[in-house]
Amino acid sequence: MSDLAIAAPVRAKRLPRQPRFAVRRLLPWLVPVLLLLAWEALARFGKIPPYILPAPTKVMLTGVALVQDGTLIPDIGISLLRAASGFAIGGAIGFGLGVAVGFSRTAGLLLDRTVLMLRAIPFLAVLPLVIVWLGIGEGAKIFLVAFGVTFPIYMNTVLGIRQVDPKLVELGKVTGLSTWMLIRRIILPGALPSILNGVRYALATAWLALVVAETIAASSGIGFLAMDAREFLRTDVIVLVIVIYAAIGVAADSVARLLERRLLAWHPNYAGETRR
Amino acid sequence: MTEAVTVRGLRRAYGDRVVIRSLDLHIERGEFVVLLGESGCGKTTLLRALAGLDPIDGGRIDGPPRPAVVFQEHRLLPWDPLWRNVSLGLSEKDSRQLAGAALAEVGLGDRLDDWPRNLSGGQAQRVALARALVQQPQLLLLDEPFAALDALTRIKMQSLVKALVRKHQPGVLLVTHDVDEAITLGDRALVMREGAIARTYAISAAANGHRSHPEAIELRDRLLADLGVGADA
Numbered sequence: 001m002s003d004l005a006i007a008a009p010v011r012a013k014r015l016p017r018q019p020r021f022a023v024r025r026l027l028p029w030l031v032p033v034l035l036l037l038a039w040e041a042l043a044r045f046g047k048i049p050p051y052i053l054p055a056p057t058k059v060m061l062t063g064v065a066l067v068q069d070g071t072l073i074p075d076i077g078i079s080l081l082r083a084a085s086g087f088a089i090g091g092a093i094g095f096g097l098g099v100a101v102g103f104s105r106t107a108g109l110l111l112d113r114t115v116l117m118l119r120a121i122p123f124l125a126v127l128p129l130v131i132v133w134l135g136i137g138e139g140a141k142i143f144l145v146a147f148g149v150t151f152p153i154y155m156n157t158v159l160g161i162r163q164v165d166p167k168l169v170e171l172g173k174v175t176g177l178s179t180w181m182l183i184r185r186i187i188l189p190g191a192l193p194s195i196l197n198g199v200r201y202a203l204a205t206a207w208l209a210l211v212v213a214e215t216i217a218a219s220s221g222i223g224f225l226a227m228d229a230r231e232f233l234r235t236d237v238i239v240l241v242i243v244i245y246a247a248i249g250v251a252a253d254s255v256a257r258l259l260e261r262r263l264l265a266w267h268p269n270y271a272g273e274t275r276r
Numbered sequence: 277m278t279e280a281v282t283v284r285g286l287r288r289a290y291g292d293r294v295v296i297r298s299l300d301l302h303i304e305r306g307e308f309v310v311l312l313g314e315s316g317c318g319k320t321t322l323l324r325a326l327a328g329l330d331p332i333d334g335g336r337i338d339g340p341p342r343p344a345v346v347f348q349e350h351r352l353l354p355w356d357p358l359w360r361n362v363s364l365g366l367s368e369k370d371s372r373q374l375a376g377a378a379l380a381e382v383g384l385g386d387r388l389d390d391w392p393r394n395l396s397g398g399q400a401q402r403v404a405l406a407r408a409l410v411q412q413p414q415l416l417l418l419d420e421p422f423a424a425l426d427a428l429t430r431i432k433m434q435s436l437v438k439a440l441v442r443k444h445q446p447g448v449l450l451v452t453h454d455v456d457e458a459i460t461l462g463d464r465a466l467v468m469r470e471g472a473i474a475r476t477y478a479i480s481a482a483a484n485g486h487r488s489h490p491e492a493i494e495l496r497d498r499l500l501a502d503l504g505v506g507a508d509a
């Protein structure tokens with residue numbers, strides 16, 4: 001074999017050129033922007049009647065007007081408050097039950113079956129019953145959100161605790177940790193990835209529960225705003241409410257993700273700025 | 277010298293299978309005892325009983341309620357930086373200082389805030405050793421702590437352990453399958469068989485020092501024969 005053949009560099013097939021940074025950032029937005037422009041144009045030139053779908057700019061202006069006359073912000077506030085209280089109540093119940101069942105075999109035998117049976121109910125199916133019990137007041141909405149949130153938090157807490165490496169628990173015992181310290185230093189941190197996963201899932205459930213509850217039975221909140229607007233064919237308000245729901249949903253998910261990145265900095269899957 | 281642990285007539289069974297029949301053992305503080313025996317003969321079972329991890333079925337163990345243990349795997353908590361791992365059992369306010377000193381002893385004094393996942397196998401095992409020694413244990417139990425390491429790292433770990441044991445003076449019980457490791461580190465070698473200590477050998481400093489010392493060679497042959505893999509068997 002000749003030296004030349006050995007020395008010849010192994011030429012990799014030329015990779016297709018990477019698109020430039022700006023292109024990579026902007027290209028995904030092209031289609032949404034075009035759709036929005038098309039929508040605007042069709043609505044402006046009367047191809048879509050306003051009571052079917054108002055122009056995006058019209059929706060924006062409606063939003064501004066509603067903020068100015070002081071109805072929108074309080075309604076958003078009420079909706080957020082309902083979601084937050086329902087989430088807090090359902091989260092606390094789900095987490096509490098999850099910790100009990102995760103730790104104690106007896107609690108598991110006593111409770112797990114019951115919780116799983118309740119979980120089999122699609123949470124939206126209880127809405128009519130809730131309205132009979134609690135009317136269309138705050139209680140009904142908070143109940144529905146809490147009901148939807150409890151189960152994902154419960155399931156993931158139990159799962160997380162059961163998945164904690166028993167070897168680490170054993171290490172905690174030989175190190176002489178008290179039960180409380182064992183829970184705090186080993187079991188909860190070990191269960192945290194699973195619990196946070198449950199939180200993210202529960203946020204989505206909470207939001208869905210709220211939308212449904214507010215749409216069907218409410219006298220305030222942004223869901224009510226939309227239903228009220230329906231009576232007067234104010235599609236601009238309805239679309240505005242849909243956009244707000246979406247925006248808050250996205251925001252809640254980003255908060256949950258941020259939480260994951262902060263709390264799970266040690267975890268290889270969430271590692272970012274953790275190397276010293 | 278004070279005693280580190282005394283075991284009399286220890287018995288331990290898993291259901292019907294008796295693993296430790298009647299075992300006596302005494303270790304002084306500062307004494308380095310190595311435990312050899314065929315796989316499955318009950319070495320880990322003995323260590324777990326001494327560590328208080330498993331109940332015992334008979335006899336008695338007089339020793340510290342909580343000896344320090346280093347397992348074959350490092351068992352570091354992945355969610356805690358190194359200093360938090362080392363200070364796990366400490367309650368003192370200055371636990372970070374103590375952990376820092378312990379990490380410095382194992383050559384990782386500059387990695388207090390690093391995460392366990394950024395460590396090599398040998399480094400992780402050194403942290404586990406620091407975590408055990410920071411407790412100032414009266415008894416240190418080591419269950420094949422070097423088994424998963426490469427040969428060079430293992431040799432370095434052996435001298436590190438030897439130096440640290442000399443400094444802190446706990447009684448040590450080290451389980452190993454490596455006869456050379458046993459001869460290098462031990463003051464005494466025990467061979468376990470059929471649920472009891474079958475043989476005991478004192479190991480001289482001379483044998484500790486040189487693999488090729490006549491005493492070391494003779495001891496190696498005897499231990500290998502005890503373990504059923506004698507050179508001419």
Ligand SMILES: Nc1ncnc2c1ncn2[C@@H]1O[C@H](COP(=O)(O)OP(=O)(O)OP(=O)(O)O)[C@@H](O)[C@H]1O
Nearest residue numbers: 290293295313314315316317318319320321322453
């Ligand atoms: N949890 C358990 N349940 C039932 N039997 C067990 C259990 N743990 C160990 N044994 C049995 O006890 C015996 C001793 O096991 P042990 O782990 O102490 O051996 P060992 O000497 O440490 O072996 P090795 O050198 O391979 O680590 C083995 O026969 C094993 O099968």
Ligand SMILES: [Mg+2]
Nearest residue numbers: 319320321419
């Ligand atoms: Mg073993």
